[in-house]
Amino acid sequence: MRATMTLLLAATVASSPAFSQGSSEHQSHHAAGNPTTTSAAAMSDGEVRKVDKEQRKITLKHGPIANLDMPPMTMVFRAADPAMVERVKAGDKVRFSAEKVGGEYTVTRIEPSK
Numbered sequence: 408m409r410a411t412m413t414l415l416l417a418a419t420v421a422s423s424p425a426f427s428q429g430s431s432e433h434q435s436h437h438a439a440g441n442p443t444t445t446s447a448a449a450m451s452d453g454e455v456r457k458v459d460k461e462q463r464k465i466t467l468k469h470g471p472i473a474n475l476d477m478p479p480m481t482m483v484f485r486a487a488d489p490a491m492v493e494r495v496k497a498g499d500k501v502r503f504s505a506e507k508v509g510g511e512y513t514v515t516r517i518e519p520s521k
């Protein structure tokens with residue numbers, strides 16, 4: 408797929424200099440936009456180990472979290488939204504997004520996984 412794209416692009420550049428300008432602008436637009444979009448929307452797999460409703464904390468055994476550069480582990484997260492600790496319970500398999508907010512690892516999104 409990537410090799411095909413490169414060949415097509417090379418052919419376009421070779422045969423039509425006018426179009427090559429537009430193509431490279433298009434390429435750089437995507438290169439700049441993708442990492443941001445991906446990290447904001449990235450979901451990681453996890454399993455709820457413990458929910459502390461009073462402290463609004465969720466202990467998750469999680470898989471790799473790309474945007475936090477974190478390997479799989481079990482750790483405590485703060486829930487961004489109080490409703491999150493009502494929605495999940497120990498033993499639930501979930502998909503979630505986490506970010507570091509104010510120095511605390513915070514779950515910004517969490518949903519059941521199947």
Ligand SMILES: [Cu+2]
Pocket residue numbers: 469477478479480481482
């Ligand atoms: Cu972790």
